Each structure stands twice: as C-alpha cells, then as structure tokens.
Amino acid sequence: MATQLDVEQKSDTEAFRDEVRQFIGENFPEELKGQGNAMSAVEGPGDETPAQKKWREAVGARGWGTPTWPSEYGGGGLTRKQAAILNEEFARAGAYNPIGGMGVMMFGPTLLEFGSEEQKKEHIPPICRGEVRWCQGYSEPNAGSDLANLQTMAEDKCDHYVVNGQKTWTSGGQWADKCFCLVRTDRSDKHKGISFLLIDMDAPGVEVRPIQMISGLSMFCETFFDDVKVPKENLVGEEGQGWTIGKRLLQHERTNLSGGGSMARLMGASLSDIAKKYVETDDNGRIADAVLRDKIADFEIRWNAFLLTARRAAEESKAEGGVSEISSVLKKVGTKLGQERAELAIEIMGMQGLGWEGEGFTEAELSGVRAWLFGKATTIYGGSTEIQNNIIAKRVLGMLDHQ
Amino acid sequence: MAVLNDEQEMLRDMAREWTTNESPVTEWRKVRAAGDPQAWDSSVYATMAEMGWTGVIIPEEHGGSDFGWLSAGLVVEQLGKTLTASPLVATTIAASAIILGGSDEQKAEWLPRITSGEVVATLAVDESARHDPSKIEAAVSDGKLSGTKKFVHEAHGAGLFVVAATDGLYLVPAGDGVTLHNRSLADQRNHADVEFSGAAAHKLASGGDDLLEQVLDRARVLTACEMLGMAQQVFDTTLDYLKQRVQFNQVLATFQALQHRMADLFADLALMRSAVEGGLQALDAGFRTSQAATMAKAEANRVLHLVSKEGIQLHGGIGMTDEYDVGFYLKRARVLEASFGSTSYLKDRYASLSGY
The missing domain is CATH 2.40.110.10 (Butyryl-CoA Dehydrogenase, subunit A, domain 2)
Known part of the structure; x- marks a missing residue:
C-alpha cells in the first residue's frame, strides 16, 4: 500500500524528471546527439564547437555535470536518486555530460574533503563549469609503483615554495591549466615528508614535453619544474599530509578507471558482432571457427560477470555506506579483460586489425589498433596490477608483510 | 554478496548457524564411514524440512514459503560450505519442474509432500x-x-x-x-x-516446449550455488592455512608469490559470486534466465575448478591427505562441474543463446 510519504516522494521525483527533460529540450543542441564527452581524462581538448560550448555552459551553470557536489561551490546539490534520474534522462535524450576530466574524477572530490574553505571556493566552481583542466603530478622517473620515493622538492621560502624536480606520465599535461602535485617538503621521512601542492602550469619554470607512446599517441608528458614559485595558499591540508591526501585521491582514480567510464569507452562493439563481420558464419549464423567461437564465449561470460560485479560493488557500497571490499578487484579485473578483448579483436580481424595508417582501413580499425596499444597502459597506471594484488592481499585478505 | 531483504538475511544466518554447529565436515565424514549408498542422513533431511528449507520455492498454497530462488540459493551455498550431504538440491530442482509444468492435480499431489520432507x-x-x-x-x-x-x-x-x-x-x-x-x-x-x-x-503437460531447458536452467543455477559455497570455503580454509604455516622462519602468507595467487583467486571468486547471484536474481525476475543460468554455471565451473586445484597446491603435501578436508572439495567439485553442463557445453550454449 502506498503511504502518503511514498506518494509525495514519487511526485517529487517525477517533478524533477520533468525539470530535467525541459532543461534538455531547451539547451541540448540536436546535432550533438550520441556524441561523447568532449572533455575526457586522456584525450586532447580538440576545438570546441559552438554547440558543444553552449551545452557545456548550460550544464555547467546548473552544476549538473557534478550533480552530487554541494551547490554552494557550484555543484548540482542533488541527491543520488536525482542524479540517477539526471543520468537516465541524459541517456534517453542521447545527451552526454560535458563536464569531465581529472578535476571531476579525482581532484574535486579530494579537495572537497581536505581543502580549506578558500581553496574550495576558488577551485571547485571552475571545475563544475568545465573551465579548467587539471592534471596529475604524481609519478616520477624513480617513483612509479614506489610512489612515495618521489623526489620533487618544494623548498619553504617563508611566503611561498620553490619547486624543483621532474614528474612523468602526466596525462594530458600539455593541455592542462593546473596540476595537483605530490612534492617533498621534508627529506627525513619518506611518507611524512610529502605534501599536496597545486601548481599553475603556466607559471615560469614549468616545462611540458609530450612522450610519444607505442600507440603513436602522446597522451602523457614529462613535466619539469625549474625554480617554480608556488604561493603558500596552494598547499592542500598540512605540510606532510600529502601522502594521506594523495592516497585518498588514488581511491577516486581506481573507482573511475575500473568502473566503466574509460574501460567501457575502449570496448566499443561486442566481440561477437565484430566476428560476424570479419569471419565466416555457418547457415545458423554461428561463427564457423569453433575455437574462435569458444574463445569469444569464454571472454563474454567473464566480461558479463565483471559487469555484474561492478554493479554489485556499487549496490553494496550504497547499502552499507562504505566501499565494498570487492571494489578492490574491479581495477585489476576490468583492465585485464579490456586488454584481453583488444587482443581477441585483433585475432578476429587478422591483418585488417593491425592497420597503422593510410588507405585500406576503416576509422574503427585504425582506432582499434591505437586503443589496443594504449590499453597496455591500463594495467600499469593508477596502481599497477601488481600493486593492486598487494593491496588486496594485505588490506582485504590480511596477509602480512615479510618479517 | 547481493543486498538482501530481512527475511533473506534471517534465512541465510539460520543456515549458516546450523551448518556450522550441526553439520560441519565431520558430519560428512560420519556419513561416508557408514557406507550407505544413500549417503545422506534421513534425520538431517527431516530437520531441513522442519526449518522450511524444502519449501523455499514452493507456493504457499502447497505449504511452501515461496521465498524465491535467491533465498533457496543462500541456503544451498551454506550447505556447500560444509559439504552437507542431502537431497535438498535435487528435490528443489525436481519441485521446480512440477511448479513449471505440472497440472493442478499433480501439484496438489506432490508439492505438499515435498515441502513436508516426506518425498525426495x-x-x-x-x-x-x-x-x-x-x-x-x-x-x-x-x-x-x-x-x-x-x-x-x-x-x-x-x-x-x-x-x-x-x-x-x-x-x-x-x-x-x-x-x-x-x-x-x-x-x-x-x-x-x-x-x-x-x-x-x-x-508434465503444462510447461511448454522448453520445459526441460527451463528446469535445467534452475538445476544449473542451484548447482552453481553449492559450488559457490564450496569455492568460498576452500578459499577461506586455504587463506587460514597460509597464515599459520611457517617455512623458512616465515609465515607462508608473507610470501608475495602466494599473496598474488590468493589475490587472483579472490578476484575470480568475486566474479563467480556475481554470476551465481545474477542467475538467482534472473530466475526470480523471469528475465533472460537462460543466458544468466548458463553464465552462472560456466563461471562456477571455471572458478571452482581453479580454486579446488589451487587449494591442494597451496596446502602442499598435507592437502593430499584424507585427514584434511580440502580433497573432499576437489572430488565433489569435479562431479558438480560435469553435472548439467561441462564448461565447454555451457560456452557453446552461451554462444548459441547470444546468436553467434
């Protein structure tokens, strides 16, 4: 039996749904239907078309690109339920969320938790409006998996810091306006000597060099800091708190890397659809090569079990109000399956799936090759698979360190 | 673990408590020692019926509780953990055939007697x-x-x-x-x-042409639930063993080679649980059941196979002994893997159902 409360809640949600539909109707340019996010984490900015700009500004003004962030800082201030409705309605209309990038995925949530009032007021609203690109200054040539070994030094000069050192694998560094950075403020303690500092990428002394990757693309950069002056108010949290804040940010990164966003984007059409296009089928529409058919089924079963696991992790987190312990496996499994899929797609397509450039290949074929190669990074970045295994063994399974 | 309602949580807790206290693996050892081909204790099955487990999927008008498949699966998973021998899985599968395909008379004749535990x-x-x-x-x-x-x-x-x-x-x-x-x-x-x-x-004339496949899908999912309990138990037991066993003056659990293998198994177990629970939920929802059931058993086969092998290897020589339980799980695992579809059978079926 529906109670009075149910009825009220229902009418509230329906009213909100109407509001979203009206907003989309008034603001979403028809020509953008079915397009992806123009501001993703790893791709270049491209040139924003007037229609894309209009849509970004409209969504940004409402804070609906960051729907659950507090409205006082420019977020949508919506409940999870309302955010879900927003998603549904965007999907229904073929619209995308134009607000994205590392500011939304990683830095924003972390700053909301650890930043000062002034920092939140300064940095969160431009993220919500999609006006500022952030990049991540974590890894260094000698600090990859052993991240806490980082050596980039921020020297205290009373009213400011002077930063010297080198970061690497700075995703999108060549396009970024600002960088959230882990720097060393104390050489005497590996972990407690690390601080979390915000650096303007156009500050004097910052130099960015894109790195050409095996995929032929340059999504990552080396970033050099040569006597870069950084104001003291750009320190997040206390001096020496950087490792704690930095790890928290990595949790946001893992959630985003595994969950789906980036992985799902790399996935494209189903393997069986690709196979039907490239290899022989029998009279019943079955893939004639029984071994290949078996490999595809084997993959798709595990992939679907992974998708169910991602959904289950989300449901458990919501019900229990914390992070589900199976969340720890999502990054490791999702990235591995993504790579397997890319390899299988190539096996299906044969030489046609290995085109590098030029005539004789479709756009999808060419981008598939680049995605296959780029995908090799997914089990290395964001905490490599080996690091994930350490985390699962120690934190979830309680297996101890060597004595 | 899927998010459960109160009645499901109660049922699972009851099953967990009962299997832990009343039906640990030592009870299976006693049944085995008795050597009766029936290989289950009639009084144990009577107790299960008293606890309502025989009627979890049976409609209320025939004496059951009609709690559904997810609930039935929760109980069976607990039974799998301690290798509790009983005809509950077989009888539940058979009952589903009567529910799906039986006439009113057939239901009235058999379902109450199945619920009461009188008929296996x-x-x-x-x-x-x-x-x-x-x-x-x-x-x-x-x-x-x-x-x-x-x-x-x-x-x-x-x-x-x-x-x-x-x-x-x-x-x-x-x-x-x-x-x-x-x-x-x-x-x-x-x-x-x-x-x-x-x-x-x-x-059983009322079920339509695909009645057998519908029943087999239920058999696959429920068998996968028993396998899930077994895989979870082998994993937990192996983890405990690695935390106790000392070699080279180190607890085995501190060796990274073993940590990473356990992390791999933990991830596979997560996928297996999602697939099995997905199968149960599909049966309750009546949506895409064939695909979900095929996937559930395929994942159960894959992961239990792996976990049962690794369980022996990670225990080392002691895992080869009859004194340790882990070998029981290996032997039961292969029988259940072959039941209602081997891995290759299920992959072929999954591909056909998906149109390739």
Missing part, C-alpha cells in the same frame, strides 16, 4: 556420461516409460523421478519398473543409473 525427488535427464539433453531416447508409450538414465543425483532414497523422455518431462514414482544400479563416484555421494522398464509415467 530428483531430475533424471542424461543417458550418457556427458550432459547432453539433445540425446534422449527414453520413451513413453501408453503411460509406460522405458529407458535408462545415467548418473542420477540422489537416486537412492528418491520417491519420485522427474524424467526427460523423447516427448517431454514425466513424473515417475519409485516402485514397479524402476531399478537402481549404484554408481560410486569420487565424491562418494549418492548416484545411480536408473533403469525404467515400463514404469508408470505421468506427463
């Missing part, structure tokens, strides 16, 4: 050592069934067989024209070839 029932499909429901020769003429079914689970002690014949599913009560030939498998549980020679057979 089981599904008899395969006629060779490998699961293949497309190869059925058992046939009924003038209400009499003739044919032989191989490796039927819980046949000893069954009062009712649900038998796949060339033209559909039939109810065949134990008795005249039904002969059992014991088949002792590595798991030392209850299996027999069942020979039907002119046994009285009553058709």
